[in-house]
Amino acid sequence: MMVIHGDIKMADLIMGDINILAIIQRLNIPLGFKEKTVSEVCIEHNVDIQFFIQLTQSYRDKDYFPKDHFLTFPVEWIIDYLRNSHKCYVEHRIPTIEKQIIELENNIQNQNSSELLLRFFREYIQEFNTHIEIEEKIVFPYTIEINKSIKDNQLTTTLKKRYSNYHIEDYVEAHNNIEEKLYDLKNILIKYIPPPTTNCKYNTLIFDLFRLENDLKDHSDIEDKVLIPKVHLLEKKLKKLKMEDK
Amino acid sequence: MKIFIGESSYIIRKGIIQLLSQFKEVDIIKEFSTSDELEKALLESSPNILIINTAFNHEDIETAISESEHQPVILHLFNTQLPHDSTKTHLSVFENKATLTEKIENAIYISNENENINDSEELSPREKLVLKHVALGQTNKEIAEKLFISTHTVISHRKNITRKLNIKTVSGLTVYAILNKIIGIDDIN
Structure with a gap:
């Protein structure tokens, strides 16, 4: 596997591994690269080159995860990245899969099965939305507030008011694994549902589930290996500030 | 393997x-x-x-x-x-x-x-019974009481069911149970 550096043409990089498009989207980089290199594109769109390279490298190679390196990046970058991926899941990927399951109705012999799958997936959507809501409404704002407090060297009012007793550990304890249900769904589709009348739509659904599961794994890797350790570090610094505040 | x-x-x-x-x-x-x-x-x-x-x-x-x-x-x-x-x-x-x-x-x-x-991928009759109760949404404790076995045994059955079927979540097991007519679709409402 090729090692990524700033002088490769962005278009070549993506042609070599189409999955990198997910990262491009999460960093809000538009396509239409012409002959521009990775560095040129990054500079043009205000993305740190090292951040891009590390994200891409670890997305492609699961053994490659430079945790210490990631911890040096500003927490806002990581949060933006996670927020953008949430947006893509909620607005596009998950509704697409839901639609595909609805369409299965005419495609599998046993109508009960499709109803069952739909019920299962809708339950999943609910679980997924709750998961995202907790992150968007509590974890991210909390992280931004402690980060700001440390930068300004004093506790922000919001932090004092809203999060006086909150710790990232509260989130870690409740943080469940949102890929598990997708894994089950894939398995049920492959092993236990009576065969569909045509394979084409059915296979597209399985492929999409598979891709979403992989994407989510990458997403939770960034949460578990980067965001949470980063917040732990920030909380340690915050403790000092809190002492002084008293 | x-x-x-x-x-x-x-x-x-x-x-x-x-x-x-x-x-x-x-x-x-x-x-x-x-x-x-x-x-x-x-x-x-x-x-x-x-x-x-x-x-x-x-x-x-x-x-x-x-x-x-x-x-x-x-x-x-x-x-x-x-x-x-x-x-x-x-x-x-x-x-x-x-x-x-x-x-x-x-x-x-x-x-x-x-x-x-000890390896057959088919569920044993006992495992099917446990699966039925799991699919109906009962807790380990409730199942243990109903079947007159210990919670520990229920957990061990559940581990085997998950290993054999490769399905990890309760809702996944429910789907399996309905597809295989272990429970009816009306039972879960």
Whole structure:
């Protein structure tokens, strides 16, 4: 596997591994690269080159995860990245899969099965939305507030008011694994549902589930290996500030 | 067949994976670079064969394995030369391909023998009964009371069901139960 550096043409990089498009989207980089290199594109769109390279490298190679390196990046970058991926899941990927399951109705012999799958997936959507809501409404704002407090060297009012007793550990304890249900769904589709009348739509659904599961794994890797350790570090610094505040 | 590798060296791990890729019996290989990661994974599921560097924390690993009902075949990997009379479950990074291949082949054979004793992928009648109650949304405690067995036994049945069907979540099991007419779709409303 090729090692990524700033002088490769962005278009070549993506042609070599189409999955990198997910990262491009999460960093809000538009396509239409012409002959521009990775560095040129990054500079043009205000993305740190090292951040891009590390994200891409670890997305492609699961053994490659430079945790210490990631911890040096500003927490806002990581949060933006996670927020953008949430947006893509909620607005596009998950509704697409839901639609595909609805369409299965005419495609599998046993109508009960499709109803069952739909019920299962809708339950999943609910679980997924709750998961995202907790992150968007509590974890991210909390992280931004402690980060700001440390930068300004004093506790922000919001932090004092809203999060006086909150710790990232509260989130870690409740943080469940949102890929598990997708894994089950894939398995049920492959092993236990009576065969569909045509394979084409059915296979597209399985492929999409598979891709979403992989994407989510990458997403939770960034949460578990980067965001949470980063917040732990920030909380340690915050403790000092809190002492002084008293 | 599932194999776990506990070895801190990246190069050695990849070398072992290369050796293992010769065997068609091997379908899942998971690698761990620290004792902690390996221990965590062992608590979740157990492999058929565990290849582990002698530098890993064996005490913790053994406790983790003892929890599971499937006992893996353990191959110990040494960073040093082995004496001539060493057993077939000891591997050394200095050994050649043929020797290592033979030792791994032996481990696969032993593991297969162990498997045949208690491995059918069909659910037993008892497991089907437990599955029915799980699918109906009952807790382990409720199931234990209904079937006059201990909660511990219920948990052990559930582990076996999940392993056999490869379905981890309760709602996934419910879908399976309905598809296989273990419960009716109206039962879950």
